[in-house]
Amino acid sequence: MTDRPAEDLDYLSFVDYAIGKAKAELPDTDPVAMRLGLTLHRLAGALVYDWESTVHRPRGLSWGGFRVLFVLWLAGPLESRHAARLAGMSRAAVSALVKTLERDGLVTRTQVPEDRRAVRLALTDAGRTAVTDAYQAHNTRERAWAASLSPSEQTVLIGLLEKLTTSPAAAAAQRLS
Amino acid sequence: MTDRPAEDLDYLSFVDYAIGKAKAELPDTDPVAMRLGLTLHRLAGALVYDWESTVHRPRGLSWGGFRVLFVLWLAGPLESRHAARLAGMSRAAVSALVKTLERDGLVTRTQVPEDRRAVRLALTDAGRTAVTDAYQAHNTRERAWAASLSPSEQTVLIGLLEKLTTSPAAAAAQRLS
DNA sequence: TCACGATCGTCAAAGGTTTGACTATCTCGC
DNA sequence: GCGAGATAGTCAAACCTTTGACGATCGTGA
Numbered sequence: 001m002t003d004r005p006a007e008d009l010d011y012l013s014f015v016d017y018a019i020g021k022a023k024a025e026l027p028d029t030d031p032v033a034m035r036l037g038l039t040l041h042r043l044a045g046a047l048v049y050d051w052e053s054t055v056h057r058p059r060g061l062s063w064g065g066f067r068v069l070f071v072l073w074l075a076g077p078l079e080s081r082h083a084a085r086l087a088g089m090s091r092a093a094v095s096a097l098v099k100t101l102e103r104d105g106l107v108t109r110t111q112v113p114e115d116r117r118a119v120r121l122a123l124t125d126a127g128r129t130a131v132t133d134a135y136q137a138h139n140t141r142e143r144a145w146a147a148s149l150s151p152s153e154q155t156v157l158i159g160l161l162e163k164l165t166t167s168p169a170a171a172a173a174q175r176l177s
Numbered sequence: 178m179t180d181r182p183a184e185d186l187d188y189l190s191f192v193d194y195a196i197g198k199a200k201a202e203l204p205d206t207d208p209v210a211m212r213l214g215l216t217l218h219r220l221a222g223a224l225v226y227d228w229e230s231t232v233h234r235p236r237g238l239s240w241g242g243f244r245v246l247f248v249l250w251l252a253g254p255l256e257s258r259h260a261a262r263l264a265g266m267s268r269a270a271v272s273a274l275v276k277t278l279e280r281d282g283l284v285t286r287t288q289v290p291e292d293r294r295a296v297r298l299a300l301t302d303a304g305r306t307a308v309t310d311a312y313q314a315h316n317t318r319e320r321a322w323a324a325s326l327s328p329s330e331q332t333v334l335i336g337l338l339e340k341l342t343t344s345p346a347a348a349a350a351q352r353l354s
Numbered sequence: 355t356c357a358c359g360a361t362c363g364t365c366a367a368a369g370g371t372t373t374g375a376c377t378a379t380c381t382c383g384c
Numbered sequence: 385g386c387g388a389g390a391t392a393g394t395c396a397a398a399c400c401t402t403t404g405a406c407g408a409t410c411g412t413g414a
Contacts, residue, residue: 009252009263010262011262011263011265012342012343014248014251014252014263017251017252018247018248018251018252021251021252022251022312022316025250025251025309026309026312026313028313028316029312029313029316030316030319030320030323032323032328032331032332032335033316033319033320033323033331034316035335036319036322036323036331036334036335036338037224037315037319037322039335039338039339039342040217040220040221040224041221041224041225042265042342043217043221043338043342043347044217044218044220044221044222045221045265046342046347047214047217047218048218050346062369062370063370064369064370064371065370070195071191071195073202074191074194074195074198074199074202075191075194075195075198079392080392080393081391081392081393082186085187085188086186086188086191088188088219088222089372090371090372090373091392091393091394092371092372092373092374092393092394092395093370093371093372094393095393095394096369096370096371096394096395097370115380115391115392116378116379116380116392117378117379117380117391117392117393118379118391118392118393119392132203135199135203135206136203136205136206138214139199139203139205139206139207139210139211139214141346142207142210142211142213142214143207143210144345144346145210145213145214145341145344145346145347146210146213147344147346148340148341148344148345148346149337149340149341151209153337153340154209154210154213155209156333156337157213157334157337157338158209158212158213158216160326160330160333160334160337161213161216161217161220161334162216163325163326163330164220164322164325164326164334165189165216165219165220165223166189167322167324167325168321168325169227169318169321169322169324169325170220170223170322239399239400240400241399241400241401242400256362257362257363258361258362258363266401266402267401267402267403268362268363268364269363269364269365269401269402269403269404270400270401270402271363272363272364272365273364273365273400273401274400274401276364292361292409292410293362293408293409293410294361294362294363294408294409294410295361295362295363295409296362296363
């Protein structure tokens with residue numbers, strides 16, 4: 001019982017190995033849910049790493065900085081809290097990131113007349129240029145990933161992901177502010 | 178052209194809105210690949226946030242710390258570099274996390290006789306208890322998420338995710354050391 | 355045998371993110 | 385009006401992670 005074919009696993013074979021081992025150690029484990037969690041997490045990590053290292057870092061943007069520019073680009077000028085909600089991060093994170101983006105001349109911060117607590121964030125021309133350039137490359141990478149699937153597979157996958165995203169479990173996991 | 182139904186979007190409606198807007202701004206955009214990237218990233222973020230906030234933080238574990246315990250639990254005692262590869266993080270991250278885990282009595286570090294550069298990481302009894310307890314709760318959350326899908330949908334989803342994970346794009350995105 | 359390059363773990367530095375506290379401001383009910 | 389409670393953005397603290405550098409060690413070919 002002390003045999004161990006482990007040690008020279010790569011991440012993919014680790015998933016199979018881990019599921020078998022977990023089932024042996026904790027018989028209550030749901031192996032399908034486990035595989036789903038592991039695979040989804042792994043894939044998303046690889047995606048973000050790819051985006052960040054090939055697209056955004058070379059352009060001087062952090063992954064968080066890009067996400068702020070992205071929501072400002074597509075959802076127009078936004079108050080800080082809305083940018084945070086759409087980008088999926090805390091208000092404090094937006095505040096910190098915008099400090100850099102403003103210094104770099106990509107974003108402007110102006111007071112909202114109707115609510116003096118609020119700050120309206122908007123792209124500068126340079127910001128618009130930066131985000132469109134970056135997103136063009138970003139979408140090219142997305143297309144390279146998606147190309148492994150047929151169009152109908154892509155549709156099915158998106159549908160299943162959206163089903164999970166709108167599930168009760170997702171609703172229970174209310175993120176952030 | 179300055180109309181703006183944005184501002185009170187939630188994350189889900191943002192995806193639809195963003196895809197339409199991006200297509201208008203950058204006609205070369207592939208909307209399906211865009212939706213896939215956005216949805217996958219969003220879902221993975223919600224998953225990790227759920228795991229971390231409901232399972233691991235309450236038990237005094239960081240998400241990274243749990244991942245190290247997890248691979249040690251399932252792949253037996255491991256040299257540090259192997260733990261890093263399987264957990265999908267840098268060697269430096271493992272080194273930092275193990276410092277805490279060792280202080281908390283969950284992991285032991287012993288020199289490898291055959292290679293005096295290497296360090297073998299192993300769970301203590303307390304570490305084994307901690308990780309099995311945490312993973313039991315973790316898997317319960319995974320099951321809650323997966324429960325939104327029928328068994329055949331789960332199988333299809335896993336198959337498509339694995340197809341992406343083993344795609345050429347994934348191979349090009351070689352992660353870490 | 356030895357020198358060179360590769361590899362191991364660690365450290366320091368830099369940056370990102372979250373939480374919680376704080377001030378300023380708004381809103382709603384009295 | 386006005387006061388209590390909610391909300392906006394910011395700051396500080398804490399933590400995690402990556403990169404790059406380093407000393408120590410290994411192993412391979414001359």
